[in-house]
Amino acid sequence: MSPRFLTALAAIALAASACGASSATAETPATTVATTTIPATTTTNSDEGGFPVTIETASGSVTIETRPEHIVSLSPTSTEVLFAIDAGAEVVAVDNQSNYPTEAPVTDLTGFDPNLEAIAGYGTDLVILMYDPGEAVAGLEALGIPVILHPAAWTLDDAYTQIEQVGAATGHSEEASDLIDSMRTSIAAATDTTDAGGATYYHELSPDFYTATSATFIGSLYGMLGLTNIADDADPDGYGYPQLSAEHILAEDPSLIFLADTVCCAQTIEAVGDRPGWGVLTAVEDGAITELDDDVASRWGPRVVELVETIAAVVDAHLTG
Amino acid sequence: MTSDEIRPSRLRWWWFVGALLVLAVAVLVSVMLGAVDLDASSVVASLFDRLPFVDVDSGLSDREEAILWELRMPRVVLGGIVGATLAVAGGSYQGAFRNPLADPYLLGVAAGAGLGATIAIAYGPSIPSTPFGPLPLMAFIGGIAGVAATYAIGYSVRAGRTAVTLILAGVAVASFLTAVQTYLQQRNAETLREVYGWILGRLSTVGWAEVWMVLPYVVVAAGVMLLGARRLDVLSVGDEEAVTLGVDPTRVRLVMVLAATLGTAAVVAVSGLIGFVGIIVPHTVRIIFGTSYRIVLPLSVVLGAAFLILADLLARTIAAPAEIPIGVVTAFFGAPFFAIVLRSSRGLGS
Numbered sequence: 001m002s003p004r005f006l007t008a009l010a011a012i013a014l015a016a017s018a019c020g021a022s023s024a025t026a027e028t029p030a031t032t033v034a035t036t037t038i039p040a041t042t043t044t045n046s047d048e049g050g051f052p053v054t055i056e057t058a059s060g061s062v063t064i065e066t067r068p069e070h071i072v073s074l075s076p077t078s079t080e081v082l083f084a085i086d087a088g089a090e091v092v093a094v095d096n097q098s099n100y101p102t103e104a105p106v107t108d109l110t111g112f113d114p115n116l117e118a119i120a121g122y123g124t125d126l127v128i129l130m131y132d133p134g135e136a137v138a139g140l141e142a143l144g145i146p147v148i149l150h151p152a153a154w155t156l157d158d159a160y161t162q163i164e165q166v167g168a169a170t171g172h173s174e175e176a177s178d179l180i181d182s183m184r185t186s187i188a189a190a191t192d193t194t195d196a197g198g199a200t201y202y203h204e205l206s207p208d209f210y211t212a213t214s215a216t217f218i219g220s221l222y223g224m225l226g227l228t229n230i231a232d233d234a235d236p237d238g239y240g241y242p243q244l245s246a247e248h249i250l251a252e253d254p255s256l257i258f259l260a261d262t263v264c265c266a267q268t269i270e271a272v273g274d275r276p277g278w279g280v281l282t283a284v285e286d287g288a289i290t291e292l293d294d295d296v297a298s299r300w301g302p303r304v305v306e307l308v309e310t311i312a313a314v315v316d317a318h319l320t321g
Numbered sequence: 322m323t324s325d326e327i328r329p330s331r332l333r334w335w336w337f338v339g340a341l342l343v344l345a346v347a348v349l350v351s352v353m354l355g356a357v358d359l360d361a362s363s364v365v366a367s368l369f370d371r372l373p374f375v376d377v378d379s380g381l382s383d384r385e386e387a388i389l390w391e392l393r394m395p396r397v398v399l400g401g402i403v404g405a406t407l408a409v410a411g412g413s414y415q416g417a418f419r420n421p422l423a424d425p426y427l428l429g430v431a432a433g434a435g436l437g438a439t440i441a442i443a444y445g446p447s448i449p450s451t452p453f454g455p456l457p458l459m460a461f462i463g464g465i466a467g468v469a470a471t472y473a474i475g476y477s478v479r480a481g482r483t484a485v486t487l488i489l490a491g492v493a494v495a496s497f498l499t500a501v502q503t504y505l506q507q508r509n510a511e512t513l514r515e516v517y518g519w520i521l522g523r524l525s526t527v528g529w530a531e532v533w534m535v536l537p538y539v540v541v542a543a544g545v546m547l548l549g550a551r552r553l554d555v556l557s558v559g560d561e562e563a564v565t566l567g568v569d570p571t572r573v574r575l576v577m578v579l580a581a582t583l584g585t586a587a588v589v590a591v592s593g594l595i596g597f598v599g600i601i602v603p604h605t606v607r608i609i610f611g612t613s614y615r616i617v618l619p620l621s622v623v624l625g626a627a628f629l630i631l632a633d634l635l636a637r638t639i640a641a642p643a644e645i646p647i648g649v650v651t652a653f654f655g656a657p658f659f660a661i662v663l664r665s666s667r668g669l670g671s
Contacts, residue, residue, distance in 0.1 A: 276528025
């Protein structure tokens with residue numbers, strides 16, 4: 001209860017500060033075509049007028065003096081955001097987990113243990129991290145490199161705020177707000193027409209039954225479609241990612257099973273059906289198991305839309321009617 | 322240790338029966354309790370129903386039957402096999418190396434198996450873990466390599482082969498192997514969680530397939546160790562005395578260490594790393610019953626099984642319906658116990 005409440009508070013604070021930041025850059029010339037899909041064409045965004053920009057992130061207030069031209073992203077989600085808002089041309093390096101889109105300049109850098117020298121070596125003028133293992137933010141700031149710390153989102157609003165901030169920080173506010181509008185529209189379209197009516201689901205993160213509760217970002221997406229999580233009892237502390245006992249999964253007999261361990265751990269619909277005792281599950285008998293892409297299911301970027309639409313289609317196919 | 326001379330050196334049959342009773346109680350309690358509440362009388366009825374020529378309606382639904390027979394039962398059985406093997410292997414290592422602190426985890430077996438498993442997870446073909454897949458095989462190879470390295474280093478020390486040098490060699494080998502493993506983990510961050518789960522020990526996903534897979538190895542290994550108990554007793558008087566009694570110490574040591582490593586690697590391959598069983602159980606038996614290996618090894622088999630079954634019961638019920646890793650439970654009880662053993666065994670090593 002209280003961690004969620006604090007998260008919500010933090011999200012509100014972030015959103016409020018981000019609004020202030022983007023209104024400061026509002027005089028950006030409208031060079032983007034207004035469209036409801038993700039802008040695919042590269043727009044020449046040559047304005048300097050928006051900068052300096054100040055945004056509030058998890059690591060505090062960051063001021064970006066001029067429009068960044070050498071961006072390093074050590075967050076797979078942020079990499080996806082950067083390319084979706086046409087900032088891809090300014091990205092010089094991304095971490096080894098940033099495998100989407102394919103044109104992202106993948107390096108050996110890792111977001112779990114950022115190497116400050118290596119980051120600075122790219123002539124970097126903006127770094128986006130999702131995790132600060134120690135003094136990474138302070139160290140980069142000491143080098144005069146602005147850092148945005150965007151940890152895992154807990155809600156869709158967190159995710160939108162992060163997109164908005166990345167847009168403001170890179171001089172792509174227009175594209176960012178178009179992306180957010182398009183995401184809101186698509187997700188609303190899915191959630192307006194699909195309601196699972198409280199049916200239960202199990203979202204698997206690993207074959208030893210680690211899962212995400214409804215308090216997590218991914219859990220909130222399922223909740224928007226009217227699904228009930230079977231793991232909430234197992235997580236009294238609100239940590240969000242408990243390991244379930246197989247007995248509990250069998251006893252709860254979830255209507256839908258989603259596998260987010262298909263890439264990491266090669267789990268398949270067949271493998272789940274072959275697990276000891278799992279043959280009696282309704283979802284196994286009904287074929288109501290869905291193989292998700294681990295990456296799509298663990299990030300909070302533009303492809304969340306894809307994920308929500310996939311889940312909605314599964315609900316429509318198996319639960320309604 | 323002179324006080325042990327007044328203790329009997331042979332296993333009394335009623336001790337063994339008593340230990341079996343403890344094991345039977347542990348099994349029964351473990352089968353009845355779990356994340357899901359099953360009616361105790363229905364569970365007993367279902368157990369009787371499986372006996373030949375008995376037909377009892379347990380009143381359990383298909384799903385409850387599956388929970389009992391496909392999830393809980395193999396887990397209890399495998400927990401027993403793993404505990405028995407780790408305990409008897411620990412006892413055998415202690416006898417073979419004449420070292421009260423020897424244990425699969427201090428001799429580099431576990432670190433070697435961990436490295437093997439990490440290599441299999443990080444670089445192996447991306448197929449689901451199966452009993453015959455690369456994960457158990459690599460854990461096995463790593464375990465053998467770990468103890469071989471420790472043995473080679475520990476016994477190449479010229480200044481004198483003492484219990485301390487062997488343990489120090491084990492520490493060096495384990496540290497090195499763990500460092501390599503950590504490096505590989507860092508390089509392959511996406512598999513971190515899988516490796517982590519394996520290292521903390523997992524009985525949470527096992528079924529009957531794992532039981533059948535380890536059983537042949539374990540039966541052979543435990544059989545060899547139990548038959549060698551008498552020779553370990555001879556060895557305990559010292560190598561030169563053993564030779565005059567017609568026992569070849571090097572050969573006994575080799576056979577016992579190979580058997581213990583075979584058993585350890587087999588169970589570690591299916592259960593992950595579960596520490597301290599090989600220390601706690603044999604030493605408890607020594608303290609209560611006597612130091613003869615003809616007492617320590619058979620009772621370690623039975624009580625090791627009972628101990629791990631109960632530890633796993635805690636692991637799967639304390640936070641139900643969530644799980645806590647069994648390695649955490651055994652270490653929680655094992656580490657303080659190990660400290661007590663360490664205190665009371667001062668001077669024994671050299």
